[in-house]
Amino acid sequence: xxKIRSLIVLSxxxxxxxxxxxxxxxxxxxxESVFSPEPSSAQSIGISEPEELKAEGLRLEDSGSEVDSHGxxxxxxxxxKKSDQQSDDMERLD
Amino acid sequence: MTTVFNKIHxxxxxxxWTWDHFLTEIDKCSxxxxxEKTLYSHYREPHKKPNxxxxxxxxxxxxxxxxxxxxEDLNRLMRLYNHLFNCKKHMAKEKDIQDxxxxxxxxxxxxxxxxxxxxxxxxxxxxGFDRIPLYRDNGMREQLALCKQQAINHYQKSVSAIExxxxxxxxxxxxxxxxxxxxxxxxxxxxxxxxxASRAKDxxxxxxxxxxxxxxxxxxxxxxxxxxxxxxxNGLRFSSLLENEADxxxxxxxxxxxxxxxxxxxxxxxxxxxxxxxxxxxxxxxNVLTSDYLASxxxxxxxxxxxxxx
Numbered sequence: 444x445x446k447i448r449s450l451i452v453l454s455x456x457x458x459x460x461x462x463x464x465x466x467x468x469x470x471x472x473x474x475e476s477v478f479s480p481e482p483s484s485a486q487s488i489g490i491s492e493p494e495e496l497k498a499e500g501l502r503l504e505d506s507g508s509e510v511d512s513h514g515x516x517x518x519x520x521x522x523x524k525k526s527d528q529q530s531d532d533m534e535r536l537d
Numbered sequence: 538m539t540t541v542f543n544k545i546h547x548x549x550x551x552x553x554w555t556w557d558h559f560l561t562e563i564d565k566c567s568x569x570x571x572x573e574k575t576l577y578s579h580y581r582e583p584h585k586k587p588n589x590x591x592x593x594x595x596x597x598x599x600x601x602x603x604x605x606x607x608x609e610d611l612n613r614l615m616r617l618y619n620h621l622f623n624c625k626k627h628m629a630k631e632k633d634i635q636d637x638x639x640x641x642x643x644x645x646x647x648x649x650x651x652x653x654x655x656x657x658x659x660x661x662x663x664x665g666f667d668r669i670p671l672y673r674d675n676g677m678r679e680q681l682a683l684c685k686q687q688a689i690n691h692y693q694k695s696v697s698a699i700e701x702x703x704x705x706x707x708x709x710x711x712x713x714x715x716x717x718x719x720x721x722x723x724x725x726x727x728x729x730x731x732x733x734a735s736r737a738k739d740x741x742x743x744x745x746x747x748x749x750x751x752x753x754x755x756x757x758x759x760x761x762x763x764x765x766x767x768x769x770x771n772g773l774r775f776s777s778l779l780e781n782e783a784d785x786x787x788x789x790x791x792x793x794x795x796x797x798x799x800x801x802x803x804x805x806x807x808x809x810x811x812x813x814x815x816x817x818x819x820x821x822x823x824n825v826l827t828s829d830y831l832a833s834x835x836x837x838x839x840x841x842x843x844x845x846x847x
Contacts, residue, residue: 531733531815533725533771534808535666536718537615537659 540807541587544599545580546764551602566597583766583796583806606711611656618660622667638664651705655698662691662722669729685730692723717758721771724751733816737778746775752784759791766795766806773812777821785821793834800835802826 548554554562556573564570571591579585587595605612618637621627638661645657665688672681696719703710724745731739746752755772759765769791776784792799799806802813802822812818812826 531774531810531817532670532729533721534767535663535722535725537619537663 540583540767541579541592541595542583542585542807543762543765543767544595545576547762548595548598548602549580550762550764562598563594566594581796583798584804586807606652606709606715607656607659608650608653611653611660615656615660615663618663634664651698651702652711655695655702655711658691658695658698659719662688662695662719664688665691666722666726666729669726673730673732681730685726688726689723692719692726695719696723714758714762717754720749720751720754724749724775728817736817737820742778746779751775752779752781756787763791764795766792766799767809769795770806770809770812773821774815774817777818780820780824782825785825789821789826790834793838797835797838800831800838802831 548562549559556577559576560570560573563576567590569590571594575591579587579591618634621630621633621637624630627633641657641661641664645654645661648654648657665684668684669681669688672678672684696716699711699716699719727739727742727745728736731742736742752772752775755768755775759768759772762768769788772788773785773792776788789799796806798804799812803811805811813822818826
């Protein structure tokens with residue numbers, strides 16, 4: 444009986460957690476729908492990306508660097524992620 | 538980086554190095570040894586990627602037979618930097634590279650020994666070299682121009698230090714292959730700084746190519762070590778950029794001599810793209826390496842092969 448009771452408790456907690464997880468998704472969508480214009484309409488009328496989102500994009504890409512957070516110098520750490528060496532660059536010799 | 542293919546060839550061309558002797562030398566390094574067929578296939582095929590065991594053994598043998606002339610501590614520092622640069626998971630990689638660069642700059646000013654000075658500048662050159670594609674691909678022109686020039690300056694200082702060492706101590710002179718490598722890196726800085734589509738028309742590349750005598754140096758190096766397919770491939774690339782038909786033919790034939798697989802312009806040797814896919818080779822492909830020309834080279838190579846068998 445004890446085992447069955449604990450199973451019921453566990454499954455109830457899991458269902459509650461699942462519902463809680465799903466409930467956060469609309470928040471994100473809602474935020475996106477408020478801040479980001481439709482890409483096609485924004486491009487067609489020449490509206491630039493909102494400053495807040497631009498700043499957030501930079502923070503996400505360069506989050507590892509102290510210098511970046513002060514906005515003094517762009518970090519090459521972010522660039523490492525963005526740049527793949529061209530297939531036909533000359534390799535260096537040691 | 539010298540490939541295992543090149544190292545096997547360099548070892549094999551030493552006097553007395555038959556395949557039996559080669560395998561005996563390998564057995565001295567490791568009880569596990571290497572299968573004869575594996576060794577031979579790596580000798581014949583420029584696209585073959587060696588496993589860690591073979592690579593380690595060949596590197597060890599090569600280092601024993603052809604010791605690096607530069608101080609071992611600085612060679613190891615260079616290896617450490619290569620690992621750092623190639624590590625994809627390293628956090629704050631650029632910050633750590635900047636710290637290393639700071640140390641190297643100070644150290645290079647304190648050193649008196651020419652070989653140490655040369656190697657420190659070589660490593661500083663490598664750091665600048667590795668930044669070039671990052672700045673190029675992100676359109677950071679000022680930083681690109683600066684790091685390209687810094688890398689070139691460091692490599693030039695490295696060359697000057699080697700030349701100064703060779704003048705002072707002829708007995709321990711650094712071989713021509715190392716000078717070739719440093720000059721190759723300078724040219725690579727010019728080339729890599731320009732996006733592929735614009736290279737054929739870039740005045741800086743063309744001017745440096747002509748002034749540096751790179752094609753003639755490549756021919757000399759290939760004469761000494763005809764197995765160096767990367768030198769032949771780069772020679773072909775620059776002959777194409779200079780639109781020189783005779784040089785294109787020379788370097789293409791050198792490639793085919795190394796492996797007939799190069800007769801196919803779709804062939805991809807280890808860590809390199811196919812010639813047919815490279816923008817730098819377009820002039821050569823359109824004007825020299827036509828299907829008729831490729832067929833004639835193939836026929837001539839087969840005829841030569843039959844002549845040898847007979």
